[in-house]
Amino acid sequence: MRCLLRLFPREWCERYGSEFLALLEEEPLRLRTVVDVVSTACRLRFESATNEVRLGWLQARRTAKGLSELERAMCGAFCVLGVIRFFAMRDIVVGVFGLLATCAIAGLSLLAPQASEPDATKARVTILIFCMLALTVQLWQFFESVISLNPSKGSSVLLGPVIAAMISNRLVTDQQRQVLARLWRWGVLAHAALLGLGAAGGFLPLAPALFVAAMLMGFAMLVPHTSQNGRTESRVRART
Amino acid sequence: MRLSDPGLLILLSIAEGPKHGYAMLDEIESLSGQRLGPGTLYGAITRLEGQGHIAPVPSDDRRTPYKLTPAGRKHLSAQVRDMETLARVGARRLATA
Numbered sequence: 227m228r229c230l231l232r233l234f235p236r237e238w239c240e241r242y243g244s245e246f247l248a249l250l251e252e253e254p255l256r257l258r259t260v261v262d263v264v265s266t267a268c269r270l271r272f273e274s275a276t277n278e279v280r281l282g283w284l285q286a287r288r289t290a291k292g293l294s295e296l297e298r299a300m301c302g303a304f305c306v307l308g309v310i311r312f313f314a315m316r317d318i319v320v321g322v323f324g325l326l327a328t329c330a331i332a333g334l335s336l337l338a339p340q341a342s343e344p345d346a347t348k349a350r351v352t353i354l355i356f357c358m359l360a361l362t363v364q365l366w367q368f369f370e371s372v373i374s375l376n377p378s379k380g381s382s383v384l385l386g387p388v389i390a391a392m393i394s395n396r397l398v399t400d401q402q403r404q405v406l407a408r409l410w411r412w413g414v415l416a417h418a419a420l421l422g423l424g425a426a427g428g429f430l431p432l433a434p435a436l437f438v439a440a441m442l443m444g445f446a447m448l449v450p451h452t453s454q455n456g457r458t459e460s461r462v463r464a465r466t
Numbered sequence: 467m468r469l470s471d472p473g474l475l476i477l478l479s480i481a482e483g484p485k486h487g488y489a490m491l492d493e494i495e496s497l498s499g500q501r502l503g504p505g506t507l508y509g510a511i512t513r514l515e516g517q518g519h520i521a522p523v524p525s526d527d528r529r530t531p532y533k534l535t536p537a538g539r540k541h542l543s544a545q546v547r548d549m550e551t552l553a554r555v556g557a558r559r560l561a562t563a
Contacts, residue, residue: 238512242508242511242512244528245486245487245528245529245530246487246504246508247528248487248528248529249486249487249488249491249504249507249508249529250504252488253488253491253504258503259503259504259505261503262503262504262505262506263503263504263505264505265505266503266505266506266508266509267505269509270509270512
C-alpha cells in the first residue's frame with residue numbers, strides 16, 4: 227500500500243497521505259483498486275506538472291524582466307538557431323537533441339529563479355544539469371564535424387556552452403563559472419583549428435562570421451554580470 | 467452535471483453531517499449503487515477542498531472527516547435545483563410523447 231502512495235506528488239502525500247493510507251488499509255486490495263489508485267496518481271501528477279509549468283511561466287515573466295537586452299536577444303537567437311538546425315540537419319536524431327538542448331537552455335535561463343531567491347540551490351543544480359546536457363550534445367556535434375571535416379556542421383556548436391555559461395553566470399558560483407569559461411576557451415581553440423581545416427577544404431562561407439559571434443559571446447561571458455542578485459556587488463565588497 | 471460525478475456524490479454524502487473517506491464510500495454506494503475507488507474518492511476530495519466546497523474536521527483519528535462548507539452547500543443546492551429542472555422537463559416531454 228505504501229508503495230502506491232509513492233506514485234502521488236509529494237505535496238499531495240504530505241497533505242492526504244496518512245488518511246489515504248488509512249482508507250486503503252480498510253479497502254480490500256483488488257486489481258480494480260490498484261488501477262484506480264494508479265490512474266488517480268497519474269492524473270494528479272499531470273495536474274501538478276501543468277501547475278508547475280504555469281507557475282514557471284509566471285516566474286519566467288518575472289525573471290525575464292531581470293535579464294539584460296543582450297541576454298534576451300541571445301536567448302531568442304539561440305532558440306531560432308536550434309529550430310533552424312533542426313530543420314536544416316539531415317541527421318534528425320542529432321537535430322532533435324540539439325533542438326531540445328538549445329531550447330532547454332534558453333527556456334531554463336528564463337525559468338530559473340534568481341540566485342538570491344530561497345530555492346537558489348535547486349535552481350543552480352537544474353541549470354547545471356541542463357548546461358551539461360547541452361554541452362554534451364554540442365561536443366558530440368563538434369566531434370562529428372571534426373570527423374566529417376565539415377566545419378559548417380560544427381560552426382555553431384560553440385554557442386551552446388557559451389550561452390549556457392553566460393546565462394549561468396548569474397546562477398553558478400565563481401569557481402563553476404571559471405570551469406565553464408575554461409571549456410569555452412578550449413572550444414574556441416578547437417574551433418579555430420577546425421576552421422583552418424575547413425578553409426583548406428574550400429567551403430564554409432558562414433563559418434568565420436559564426437566564429438566571431440561565438441568569440442564575442444564568450445567575451446560577454448567573461449565580463450562579470452552586474453545583475454540584480456548582488457553577486458557582483460558582493461565581490462566588490464569582498465575586495466574592498 | 468452527472469449523477470456519476472464523484473464530486474457531486476461526495477457533496478451529497480456529507481450533506482447531513484461530516485464523514486470520513488470510508489463512510490463516504492459506503493454512503494455513495496447506497497445512494498448511487500456504485501462503489502467509488504479510493505483514488506477516485508481522494509482525487510475528488512482534493513479538488514473539492516481546493517474549490518472550498520468541503521473542509522476537514524479536526525480529528526485525532528488518522529481518518530479525517532470532511533464537512534460541507536457554506537460555499538459547498540450553495541453549490542450543491544444549485545446542482546440539485548438543476549437536476550430537479552431537468553427531471554421535470556424530462557418527465558413532461560415523456561408524458562406528451
